Amino acid sequence: MLESCQTAQERWGGVHQLIDRWLAERKELILHYSALRERAAPNSQPDRYRSEFCNVLVDYLSAGHFEIYSQLIREAEDFKDNRGLELIHQLYPRIEVTTQEALGFNDSYGHSADLANEQELQQELQQLGAMLDERFELEDCLIEVLHTAHQNMLTTS
Numbered sequence: 279m280l281e282s283c284q285t286a287q288e289r290w291g292g293v294h295q296l297i298d299r300w301l302a303e304r305k306e307l308i309l310h311y312s313a314l315r316e317r318a319a320p321n322s323q324p325d326r327y328r329s330e331f332c333n334v335l336v337d338y339l340s341a342g343h344f345e346i347y348s349q350l351i352r353e354a355e356d357f358k359d360n361r362g363l364e365l366i367h368q369l370y371p372r373i374e375v376t377t378q379e380a381l382g383f384n385d386s387y388g389h390s391a392d393l394a395n396e397q398e399l400q401q402e403l404q405q406l407g408a409m410l411d412e413r414f415e416l417e418d419c420l421i422e423v424l425h426t427a428h429q430n431m432l433t434t435s
Contacts, residue, residue: 296349297421300341304414307331307338311410315403328399332388339377342417347373350424362424369416376413380406 310331317327347370354362383406387399 296345300338300346303334303338303341307334307410310334311403311407315400315407328387329389332384335380336384336388339380342373343377346417347420350420354424359424365423366420369420373413373416376409379409 310327314327314331347366351363351366353359354366383402386402
C-alpha cells in the first residue's frame with residue numbers, strides 16, 4: 279500500500295495543493311494502519327493506536343468526500359468533461375461502500391475504552407485494509423483520468 283501511495287504522490291504531487299495534502303493524509307493513514315497491525319505488544323497502549331488510526335481514517339474519508347470529490351466534480355463540470363463525470367458516477371458508489379465500512383470500523387473501535395478481542399480487531403482491520411487498498415486504486419483512477427483530461431484541455435486552449 280505504501281508503495282502505491284508514493285507512486286501516486288510522484289504522479290500528481292504538483293497538480294493541486296488540495297490533492298497534495300490529501301495524498302499526504304493517505305500516507306499518514308497507511309502508516310497508522312501499519313503501526314496498529316504490527317504493534318509488538320497488543321496490550322501496550324492499544325487505545326492510543328486505535329484512536330490515532332481512527333482519527334486519521336475519519337479525517338481522510340472526510341477530506342475525500344467534502345473536498346476532493348466535490349473539487350473533481352466541479353472541475354469536470356467546468357470543463358464540460360462528460361467522460362470524467364461518467365467515471366465519477368461509476369466509481370463513487372464503490373467508494374461510498376468503503377466509506378460506510380470504514381465508518382463502521384470507527385464506530386466499533388474508535389472510541390471504545392475496552393477492547394474485548396484483539397484477534398477480532400486484527401481480523402476486521404485486515405478486511406478494512408483490503409477495502410482501503412481498493413479505495414485508493416479507485417481514487418487514483420479518478421485523479422489520473424480527470425487531471426489528464428483537464429491538463430490536456432488547458433494546454434490546447
